[in-house]
Amino acid sequence: MLEFVQPLQFGGGEFLTWAIVFFVLAILAAAVGARGVAGISMEIARIFVLIFIVLAIVALLL
Numbered sequence: 001m002l003e004f005v006q007p008l009q010f011g012g013g014e015f016l017t018w019a020i021v022f023f024v025l026a027i028l029a030a031a032v033g034a035r036g037v038a039g040i041s042m043e044i045a046r047i048f049v050l051i052f053i054v055l056a057i058v059a060l061l062l
Contacts, residue, residue, distance in 0.1 A: 015055065019048035 026041035 015048045015052040019045045019052065022048065 022041045022045035026038045026045060029035075029038035029041060
């Protein structure tokens with residue numbers, strides 16, 4: 001019996017969703033004056049965007 005192979009899929013969309021969440025958190029924190037929280041949130045969002053980009057490139061190459 002033949003088995004169908006599923007294509008390799010990464011959860012890249014989840015990283016993008018979390019990046020947007022942390023970006024919004026950073027904007028809200030900056031608006032109320034919590035600069036430390038805003039900076040940390042932006043760093044986390046940046047890391048998630050970079051992970052998303054790497055996974056998207058790997059998925060396109062495979």
